[in-house]
Every structure is written in structure tokens, then in C-alpha cells.
Amino acid sequence: MNYETVIGLEVHVQLSTQSKAFCGCGTQFGLEANTQTCPVCLGMPGVLPVLNEKYLRYAIRAALALNCKVASYIKFDRKNYFYPDLPKNYQISQYDKPLAGDGFLEIDLAESNGAKKTIRILRVHMEEDAGKLIHTKTESLVDFNRCGMPLLEIVTHPDINSPQEAYDYLTQLKSVIEYLEVSDCDMEKGSLRCDANISLRPKGEKKLGVKTEVKNMNSFKGVREALVFEISRQQKQLDAGEEITQETRLWDADQEKTFSMRTKEEAHDYRYFPEPDLVPFTITQETIEKIKKELPELxxxxxxxxxxxxxxxxxxxxxxxxxxxxxxxxxxxxxxxxxxxxxxxxxxxxxxxxxxxxxxxxxxxxxxxxxxxxxxxxxxxxxxxxxxxxxxxxxxxxxxxxxxxxxxxxxxxNLSQISDTKELERVIDDVLRENPAVVEDFKNGKSNAFMYLVGQVMKKTRGKANPQLVNSIMAEKIK
Ligand SMILES: [Zn+2]
Incomplete structure (x- = not known):
């Protein structure tokens, strides 16, 4: 059967503020484990988070560059789950009132000769990062340095229809973020990460098929490869009359395959509720206009x-x-x-x-x-x-x-070009004398014989002869 591919992308960008999202800890990469932490980002009892103003400004700056409408009312929510890299057992995120949404990014399609496509941005929200687990052969270690790093999550509508389009969107989104100077976008440091939702549906069908979410791609090329694999995997399954399981799959770049990680969570699995430690507040139109005016040329x-x-x-x-x-x-x-x-x-x-x-x-x-x-x-x-x-x-x-x-x-x-006609004539005379057979070939109509003779002159002058002059003198002499 003929299928249409439907892809939506979720990109996490780490914003390059000096301090973390809700505490005064630094945001350097590569420090010794657990040296960039404090009671707030470690989730100790009784501590209170405070929103980093620059984080908010950077987030608004990015949202505006993506043509989004910025909300006038800001609220944070707790996204609850248990995992060893999350000391608070919840992430401060935004659920039903994201910072911004309803935007778009117009992209050039690399493989379609100047064609453009508009990818709609569903939402842009703020969310703190979790820590990092390192698994050795015998132990699992945890590093909380990354806890509370300021992230921006940018979610598209399912407007992307091929792995190449996903690649084009990601490279051009990265370029916009780099222009804004709100993130170093360094994928190796994890400053830019992408998850992809992908489903297939029979061509012409309106209803979306069951999707899988693919994670763990650490380059844009990896995203493209993972999507190519996932399309063929889903296609085979659908052709065989089987149903697609809604789940999260991990890309293994070495094996070039995706593997099932867990069945996909629903929003209610996270038991979102308003973050009681951060008061909701309003962003004035004035602030938004001011940030808009400061946007660079994109x-x-x-x-x-x-x-x-x-x-x-x-x-x-x-x-x-x-x-x-x-x-x-x-x-x-x-x-x-x-x-x-x-x-x-x-x-x-x-x-x-x-x-x-x-x-x-x-x-x-x-x-x-x-x-x-x-x-x-x-x-x-x-x-x-x-x-x-x-x-x-x-x-x-x-x-x-x-x-x-x-x-x-x-x-x-001594590489100056030889444009001295006398000197060039001397070399050309030598070449003509040394190659009588080639000259004969030329006279018998073999035009590439001429190119050969010019090549010999260039060789003798170690590429320094002025090519236009060589051509004209040679043409003159060979007649
Ligand atoms: Zn901290």
C-alpha cells in the first residue's frame, strides 16, 4: 500500500544563561560530577525556586523569532515522575498554559529546488532539565549538575512528511536559534536534543495513524536515519496487517535500528498540577514589544x-x-x-x-x-x-x-603568474617542438589535442602561466 508519512518534532534547546532556571547555580558543561548543585536544584525540603529573568527573556526572544504568540499569563506546573536522575521527583515545566504557541517556521526544502514549506509551531514552553545517569559495568552513577538547566521545548504540528524535511527543519531551526544567541546549540554537549513522533497513514486518509516516539538521536543525520528506519518498520508491520503499538523507541546508531523502550505515557501519567512555589504572573505587551524590537536579522x-x-x-x-x-x-x-x-x-x-x-x-x-x-x-x-x-x-x-x-x-x-608574452612564447615553442605528433593530431581535427598542449605549458610553468594568454598565443602559433 502507499502510505503518507506524518512527523512531528519536539526539540529541547538549552538556553545559554549564566545560572540555572530556578537557582543561582552555574550552567557550565563538563564540570566534575555534582559540583554545580545547591539545595534548590537538588530538591531539598523547604527550598523555594526563583525564576531566572534572563531565562524568560531568552525564551520569549526565541518564541517571537518563531512567529509565536506569547502568552500574557505565565504559569508553571509540576510534571511528576520517579527516576533516579530527578531528585525532586518532578520537573518544573509548563502544561496547559505554555509560554507561547501558534507560530511557524518557513523552511527551504533542500531537495526540491527552491521550494519552501511552512512548518507550524504548536507550542513553545519552558522546562528545567533533569540530571544524568552514567552506567558502568557494575554501578549506576548519577550526576546532578544538569538538574535545573533552563530548557526551551519547541513542538511542531505534524506538518513534516519525510525524513529529509525533518532534517531541513532542524538545521534551519538551529540556524535561527544561533542567530538569536540564546543557545550554543551544541549537540555534543546536549544543548540541542530532538525527539520525533512518527506515524503512517494510507495516502488520502485524513485520520492520523498510531504514532511512535523516537528518542536518543544525537545528530540531525541520526534523526534522518532513525526516521527512515522507522518508516520502513511501520510500513512492513502495516502491510502485514499488524497494528502499530503506541510507544517510545530508542535509536541505536551503531545497529541502525530503533528498539522499544516503554509504552508511551499519557499526560495523566505525569499528574501535572500547578507549581505552588512559583506564582503565576503576567507579561506586559510592552515587554514583548521591547524584546521583539531587539530581534536580530534572522x-x-x-x-x-x-x-x-x-x-x-x-x-x-x-x-x-x-x-x-x-x-x-x-x-x-x-x-x-x-x-x-x-x-x-x-x-x-x-x-x-x-x-x-x-x-x-x-x-x-x-x-x-x-x-x-x-x-x-x-x-x-x-x-x-x-x-x-x-x-x-x-x-x-x-x-x-x-x-x-x-x-x-x-x-x-615565486608563484606570480607569468604574463610576459616573450617568456610564454618560449615555453610554448618548446612544447610544440617536443610534441610533433600531438600537433599533427590537432591539425587532423582532434580538438582535445589543443587542451593537452596547453596542459603541457601549465606543467612546465608549474601552473603559473596566465591561461588566457597561453590559449591565445598557442592558437596563433599552431595555425
Ligand atoms: Zn542549584
């Missing part, structure tokens, strides 16, 4: 502006604006060399991005490794004919890894 707006201002393609603008650091770098480099924005964009989206990926660097390191003025300096040398683009590519790693300017490297290695 990726979608930046993309449009880059196209308009620098006359680069939609595609290049999307690649540049997807990463805040790259986008800033691009504009900085263009400031240094306004004559060739297109060239800056090409180098950035191709060679430099490749270098960053192969060397496993972070894009935020780029401005230190290769100051924008240095890149601009090299592009000027290419554009004024001092070096060829090919030599530019060759010296790029050295340019990145040393303090030297492009000019220094070229001088040192």
Missing part, C-alpha cells in the same frame, strides 16, 4: 538582503546565511573588497567551506584563522592577474595556517 531575512545587496544567487545566499559566522565573515570580506562580492561568495561557499569540513574546524574559528582582509587580499591578486585562481587554491591552506599574507607566500614561493 537567516531568511539575511538571505533576501544578501541577494538584493550583493547580487549573488539565491543558492549562495542560502549557504552563506545558514551559518551566522559565515554570513558575518562574508560581509566583512566584501567590506575589504567590494569589487567582487560574487568572488568572495564563491570562495567562501566552495574552497573555504570544504577546508572547514575536511579539517573539522568550526565556522566560528574562521575569522581568526583567516582574517577577512587576508582573503580579500588574495582575491585582489587573482583578479589583477598576479596569480591564477589555481594557485590561489593551492596556497589557501598555507594562507589559513600561517600569519603570512597572500603576497608574502607568492613572493616566497
Amino acid at each position: 537567516p531568511a531575512q539575511k538571505k533576501k538582503r544578501l541577494v538584493r545587496k550583493y547580487k549573488i544567487s539565491e543558492y549562495d545566499a542560502a549557504v552563506l546565511s545558514a551559518d551566522k559566522h559565515i554570513a558575518l565573515y562574508f560581509e566583512e570580506a566584501v567590506k575589504n573588497y567590494a569589487d567582487n562580492a560574487k568572488g568572495v561568495s564563491n570562495w567562501l561557499t566552495q574552497d573555504i567551506m570544504n577546508h572547514i569540513h575536511t579539517e573539522q574546524l568550526q565556522t566560528k574559528q574562521l575569522k581568526q584563522l583567516l582574517p577577512a582582509s587576508k582573503l580579500a587580499g588574495m582575491l585582489k591578486l587573482i583578479d589583477n592577474g598576479t596569480i591564477s585562481g589555481k594557485i590561489g587554491k593551492e596556497i589557501l591552506p598555507q594562507l589559513i595556517n600561517s600569519k603570512k599574507s597572500a603576497e608574502d607566500i607568492i613572493k616566497e614561493k
